[in-house]
Amino acid sequence: MTDNALATPATKTSQAAKIATEGARRRTFAVISHPDAGKSTLTEALALHARVITEAGATHGKAGRRSTVSDWMEMEKARGISITSTALQFPYRDCVINLLDTPGHADFSEDTYRVLTAVDAAVMLIDAAKGLEPQTLKLFQVCKHRGIPIITVINKWDRPGRHALELMDEIHDRIGLRTTPLTWPVGIAGDFKGVMDRRANKFIRFTRTAGGATAAPEEHILADDAHAAAGDDWDTAVEESELLSADGSDYDRDTFLGGESSPVLFTSAALNFGVNQLLDVLVELAPAPTGAADVDGVRRVVESPFSAFVFKVQAGMDSSHRDRIAYARVVSGTFERGDVLTHAATGKPFVTKYAQSVFGQQRSTLDDAWPGDVIGLANAAVLRPGDTLYRDVPVHFPPIPSFSPEHFMVARGKDPSKHKQFRRGIEQLDQEGVVQVLRSDKRGDQAPVFAAVGPMQFEVAAHRMATELSAPVSLESLPYQIARIVDPEDAEFVNRQVSCEVLTRTDGVMLVLFSTPWRLEGFQRDNPDIKLRSLVAAEG
Numbered sequence: 001m002t003d004n005a006l007a008t009p010a011t012k013t014s015q016a017a018k019i020a021t022e023g024a025r026r027r028t029f030a031v032i033s034h035p036d037a038g039k040s041t042l043t044e045a046l047a048l049h050a051r052v053i054t055e056a057g058a059t060h061g062k063a064g065r066r067s068t069v070s071d072w073m074e075m076e077k078a079r080g081i082s083i084t085s086t087a088l089q090f091p092y093r094d095c096v097i098n099l100l101d102t103p104g105h106a107d108f109s110e111d112t113y114r115v116l117t118a119v120d121a122a123v124m125l126i127d128a129a130k131g132l133e134p135q136t137l138k139l140f141q142v143c144k145h146r147g148i149p150i151i152t153v154i155n156k157w158d159r160p161g162r163h164a165l166e167l168m169d170e171i172h173d174r175i176g177l178r179t180t181p182l183t184w185p186v187g188i189a190g191d192f193k194g195v196m197d198r199r200a201n202k203f204i205r206f207t208r209t210a211g212g213a214t215a216a217p218e219e220h221i222l223a224d225d226a227h228a229a230a231g232d233d234w235d236t237a238v239e240e241s242e243l244l245s246a247d248g249s250d251y252d253r254d255t256f257l258g259g260e261s262s263p264v265l266f267t268s269a270a271l272n273f274g275v276n277q278l279l280d281v282l283v284e285l286a287p288a289p290t291g292a293a294d295v296d297g298v299r300r301v302v303e304s305p306f307s308a309f310v311f312k313v314q315a316g317m318d319s320s321h322r323d324r325i326a327y328a329r330v331v332s333g334t335f336e337r338g339d340v341l342t343h344a345a346t347g348k349p350f351v352t353k354y355a356q357s358v359f360g361q362q363r364s365t366l367d368d369a370w371p372g373d374v375i376g377l378a379n380a381a382v383l384r385p386g387d388t389l390y391r392d393v394p395v396h397f398p399p400i401p402s403f404s405p406e407h408f409m410v411a412r413g414k415d416p417s418k419h420k421q422f423r424r425g426i427e428q429l430d431q432e433g434v435v436q437v438l439r440s441d442k443r444g445d446q447a448p449v450f451a452a453v454g455p456m457q458f459e460v461a462a463h464r465m466a467t468e469l470s471a472p473v474s475l476e477s478l479p480y481q482i483a484r485i486v487d488p489e490d491a492e493f494v495n496r497q498v499s500c501e502v503l504t505r506t507d508g509v510m511l512v513l514f515s516t517p518w519r520l521e522g523f524q525r526d527n528p529d530i531k532l533r534s535l536v537a538a539e540g
Ligand SMILES: Nc1nc2c(ncn2[C@@H]2O[C@H](COP(=O)(O)OP(=O)(O)OP(=O)(O)O)[C@@H](O)[C@H]2O)c(=O)[nH]1
Pocket: 033, 034, 035, 036, 037, 038, 039, 040, 041, 042, 065, 080, 081, 082, 083, 102, 103, 104, 105, 155, 156, 157, 158, 159, 267, 268, 269, 270, 271
């Protein structure tokens, strides 16, 4: 029997109050954008300003670019891009921040999408010179669909870029999001003096630090003295800010939480400027956890007994320990390390002895967890993305859909003597969702098919098979670009038709692959009785 079941009504009430208080202190959000806008740089700057790391870019990537706390994988460091999302948990003021840095590249969008199932808000980064880019637009649509409030950050303001008002117009005109700037640049992109804090009506002067490695000192100057400090640039900022107010572009909580408006901040993540303001905005304005709907649409409120769902599985984080971490987002309640939960998919007990708090590649022992927390569950081989864990009162959260793969390759072990490593490696990549693994009797176990949303996933899979899983593979392209779900009773018939092939995913779902949309159309015309179902499109 658990402590909860023994609790008297009075202790239950105080426990619920404690859970509500702890939940209210959590801020759980993702940083999203098109590749290269500066998400990982900003993530590191946030950790630096929250004083959980002392120097940004302490280690250097191969390409001469510094690596960040979130880009710890060898491939990420070498290429300077994020290929997998990273979680960081740290305290700031009286809050606990759970930050998820996501990869921007479309090929890894399934990972980003999974992260977006686990957050209460998103920080949408925009490169000041580039404005809204395609992947940012797609991710915005995902947030909109899921009702995730967005804080907009215009980054790289230290470099020449577009006019701030023009960027506000672009956001409004293209995605219908009303922008409500909280800060406003003093000076243009590439030649900026700092920002105006529009709510406090003061000037925050930009001070350059060497290479942006340390937190920039902040100088706050009262509005009356700002002209003397920044000259005409301050007057321009004041005029523009008045224009914004006249236009209804002042912060509004209801429309922000409703996803209709977005507070905006201007930053230079690389030079650590504007980062404190973002941390404060996250604490003051971003929503705290509010529970989540289960598969039947019933809401599990934060004060309910413990519940969480797994949104990501990651291995190879530490080459000296071949471990595997399942990342779970706590929806309700609390547990203490060692408490026993239930794994909803199997009904089996799940011991939390190996629960960890995650900070990029580093981990530390976790003593307790509260609503909003992202926790790492080590060596939990049974856990898959989408799985629910609960305590006392059963709950099942909705499954996390897999994206429809559009690229397919046969994988074969290069070294036949490494058959065992090959099988184990493939299983590992499959569980993490690095690629989906498809099989058929015809192809056999030695030649599974990798299915991916984007081709870069194959590179990651091949790289990890060779380096971390000791089973190098050769990959051979298959001429398919479309997958549909087929009912098992139709599979044999479908498999006999020309230019399509039926394969089975590890979860038992059967997919039929077609080479072109026309082949699919032709098939459906010729076989109107066979029902094929679509998977979730990567477009979100
Ligand atoms: N000048 C300038 N460069 C920046 C700024 N922020 C990031 N960068 C640079 O932009 C490049 C990309 O930064 P990342 O932080 O890796 O971008 P990302 O959004 O995480 O990219 P992906 O994870 O691949 O989607 C790096 O070279 C950074 O140093 C900034 O504020 N100013």
